[in-house]
Amino acid sequence: MQGNDPQSTAEVIRRAVALIVDRLPSGWTSVPGTQERGFVDSQADAALCITAPDGKKTTFIIEGKKVVERRDVYRIAERMRGASGLDDVQVLAGRYLSPPVREALTEQGISYVDATGNMRITAASPAIYLADRGEDRDPWRGVGRPRGTLKGDPAARVVRALLDYRRGWRIRDLIETSGASTGATYRVLDYLQREGYVEKRGDEYLVENWEPLLRAWSKDSPLFATSRVAQFLEPRGVETFETRLSSGLDQKYAVTGSLAAQEWVQYAPTKAAYIYVPSIESAAADWGLRPNVTAPNVILVEPKQLNDVVFDNTKKGANEITCAAITQVACDLLNGPGREPAEGEALIEWMKNNESEWRRG
Amino acid sequence: MANEMALARTALLDALEALHEHLEAVILVGAQAVYQHTGNAKVALAEFTTDGDLAIDPDLLGSEPLIEDAMIAAGFCADPRESAVGTWLAGNGVAIDLMIPDAVAGSGRRSVTVPPHDSHSMRRARGLEAALVDNSQRTLGALDPAADPRTFIVSVAGPAALIVAKLHKINDRSSSPTRLDNKDAHDIYRMLVAIETEPLARSFIALLEAPVSEPVAREAVQLLKVLFADGPDAAGSRMAGAAEEVVGNPVAVAESVSILAQDLVNALDDLVTVS
Numbered sequence: 001m002q003g004n005d006p007q008s009t010a011e012v013i014r015r016a017v018a019l020i021v022d023r024l025p026s027g028w029t030s031v032p033g034t035q036e037r038g039f040v041d042s043q044a045d046a047a048l049c050i051t052a053p054d055g056k057k058t059t060f061i062i063e064g065k066k067v068v069e070r071r072d073v074y075r076i077a078e079r080m081r082g083a084s085g086l087d088d089v090q091v092l093a094g095r096y097l098s099p100p101v102r103e104a105l106t107e108q109g110i111s112y113v114d115a116t117g118n119m120r121i122t123a124a125s126p127a128i129y130l131a132d133r134g135e136d137r138d139p140w141r142g143v144g145r146p147r148g149t150l151k152g153d154p155a156a157r158v159v160r161a162l163l164d165y166r167r168g169w170r171i172r173d174l175i176e177t178s179g180a181s182t183g184a185t186y187r188v189l190d191y192l193q194r195e196g197y198v199e200k201r202g203d204e205y206l207v208e209n210w211e212p213l214l215r216a217w218s219k220d221s222p223l224f225a226t227s228r229v230a231q232f233l234e235p236r237g238v239e240t241f242e243t244r245l246s247s248g249l250d251q252k253y254a255v256t257g258s259l260a261a262q263e264w265v266q267y268a269p270t271k272a273a274y275i276y277v278p279s280i281e282s283a284a285a286d287w288g289l290r291p292n293v294t295a296p297n298v299i300l301v302e303p304k305q306l307n308d309v310v311f312d313n314t315k316k317g318a319n320e321i322t323c324a325a326i327t328q329v330a331c332d333l334l335n336g337p338g339r340e341p342a343e344g345e346a347l348i349e350w351m352k353n354n355e356s357e358w359r360r361g
Numbered sequence: 362m363a364n365e366m367a368l369a370r371t372a373l374l375d376a377l378e379a380l381h382e383h384l385e386a387v388i389l390v391g392a393q394a395v396y397q398h399t400g401n402a403k404v405a406l407a408e409f410t411t412d413g414d415l416a417i418d419p420d421l422l423g424s425e426p427l428i429e430d431a432m433i434a435a436g437f438c439a440d441p442r443e444s445a446v447g448t449w450l451a452g453n454g455v456a457i458d459l460m461i462p463d464a465v466a467g468s469g470r471r472s473v474t475v476p477p478h479d480s481h482s483m484r485r486a487r488g489l490e491a492a493l494v495d496n497s498q499r500t501l502g503a504l505d506p507a508a509d510p511r512t513f514i515v516s517v518a519g520p521a522a523l524i525v526a527k528l529h530k531i532n533d534r535s536s537s538p539t540r541l542d543n544k545d546a547h548d549i550y551r552m553l554v555a556i557e558t559e560p561l562a563r564s565f566i567a568l569l570e571a572p573v574s575e576p577v578a579r580e581a582v583q584l585l586k587v588l589f590a591d592g593p594d595a596a597g598s599r600m601a602g603a604a605e606e607v608v609g610n611p612v613a614v615a616e617s618v619s620i621l622a623q624d625l626v627n628a629l630d631d632l633v634t635v636s
Binding site for chain 1: 402403593612616620
């Protein structure tokens with residue numbers, strides 16, 4: 001129950017205080033009070049004196065902000081640390097804090113709370129750990145507001161172009177290369193800029209650090225969320241299926257997941273092959289696959305569109321198998337089952353050390 | 362384990378050396394023969410055997426030297442247990458079984474009637490008849506050729522003959538299966554993975570057409586249906602899966618072996634219909 005959209009920073013603060021007080025363990029007491037602390041941007045600061053059952057005290061210094069974007073976090077954290085008293089706990093109160101913002105705040109060691117109920121407050125003395133889960137999407141985002149996630153095909157197209165190529169983009173070039181519509185490209189770029197993934201220099205957009213963007217996109221792109229999936233068993237094993245893939249049947253496909261990752265990083269024998277195909281029925285017939293949900297080792301994934309971005313920038317592997325782009329493979333691995341996220345991390349590590357080998361100029 | 366495999370191969374070479382006058386009559390069967398055909402099969406369970414199995418074709422077996430004399434002269438001693446007729450223990454402790462296919466072994470319950478050789482020097486075994494028909498010559502050496510340079514050209518039973526033999530073995534022991542029997546079922550899976558269905562089916566047809574192997578081959582096809590092709594829950598499929606417990610994926614093995622067995626049964630039906 002997040003209630004109405006807080007209309008002012010003061011309202012954000014009031015909600016934050018109420019949420020904190022509500023979640024204090026029994027035996028703890030709190031006394032609200034406002035202090036003049038002199039935060040540069042602060043519209044309305046608040047303080048909450050907290051007393052533990054053993055009499056130890058601390059003060060939550062609460063800074064309220066209606067809008068917090070990921071790119072602002074570092075600056076806010078620096079300022080809050082600078083203004084902090086020794087025994088105070090700095091708490092950022094937001095109207096809504098998105099998952100990337102919350103992650104960045106945690107990285108910076110800044111406690112936070114938002115009006116939807118997301119909360120992570122820690123203190124050493126007295127020892128406090130308050131955590132709760134609110135919304136992962138802004139419940140008050142109105143129609144016509146900018147996109148708040150990287151879900152869906154247009155975002156995937158723009159992000160893939162930004163990741164796959166290392167260059168500054170004029171917006172017209174990005175539209176052309178990504179294949180996304182003009183409106184969608186602007187919306188996605190706007191979101192990426194606000195979240196600090198993309199920089200604008202002059203009239204060019206640039207991704208200096210591709211890794212956070214890849215991870216953010218992966219989080220918003222659950223594997224197969226917008227695709228049809230069917231499971232099959234090749235009784236002679238994945239290796240036998242690999243030789244069939246490389247035998248040159250005229251079937252469009254792109255291997256992803258663990259099998260594709262082996263093109264760049266040797267991790268462990270592949271247990272299941274994940275393959276994007278334009279048509280599951282046609283591919284299954286061509287490759288003589290048998291449906292099996294008990295112990296599948298070949299999983300065919302059919303995106304909604306025949307020319308989906310998963311088929312862009314594919315790579316012919318050493319064994320003549322067509323692999324999806326490394327960025328797509330890493331994104332899918334991070335969302336995959338079992339040990340696949342760990343394989344995704346290994347692949348990202350390789351990508352960090354070999355950027356010139358995969359990121360096109 | 363690798364060491365036990367090497368010891369088993371060494372004892373096998375010792376036996377081949379002991380029987381060199383009879384080598385024409387000797388056919389390698391059992392796990393050591395299976396692995397000759399399945400080197401490229403990627404399965405989770407490592408190759409493993411601690412013994413050696415040799416089938417003897419009595420039609421090609423000469424009178425001299427006597428089997429028992431040749432084995433004793435080479436340092437083997439007969440396993441004294443009544444149930445172990447035809448089992449010879451090598452100096453390194455590995456058991457080598459000398460077996461004559463039941464259909465050509467003469468009279469006897471466990472023992473054989475192939476004079477002038479001792480009736481207890483070899484044991485009769487049903488299912489090995491197929492090895493008389495389906496075999497090919499291969500060069501066999503030690504696992505570490507640098508330490509043991511001996512090589513022998515010897516007949517090795519083909520995959521179809523080995524599957525027939527394994528099916529009979531599993532069936533014979535179905536009343537009291539052990540973990541070792543799981544491995545026999547897994548060996549069938551290993552061969553079905555390694556050998557394409559169509560050539561395997563053609564070898565089976567040859568076994569069904571040869572008078573000496575026809576009865577055991579026909580029975581084996583029925584056993585293949587009941588024990589494996591009936592599905593992942595059939596006894597043999599489950600045993601093959603159970604062999605991979607801990608090290609692999611039992612469910613996938615049981616599913617796969619039943620599919621491959623069904624493929625083989627279908628291919629046999631097609632070939633029989635065509636002919």
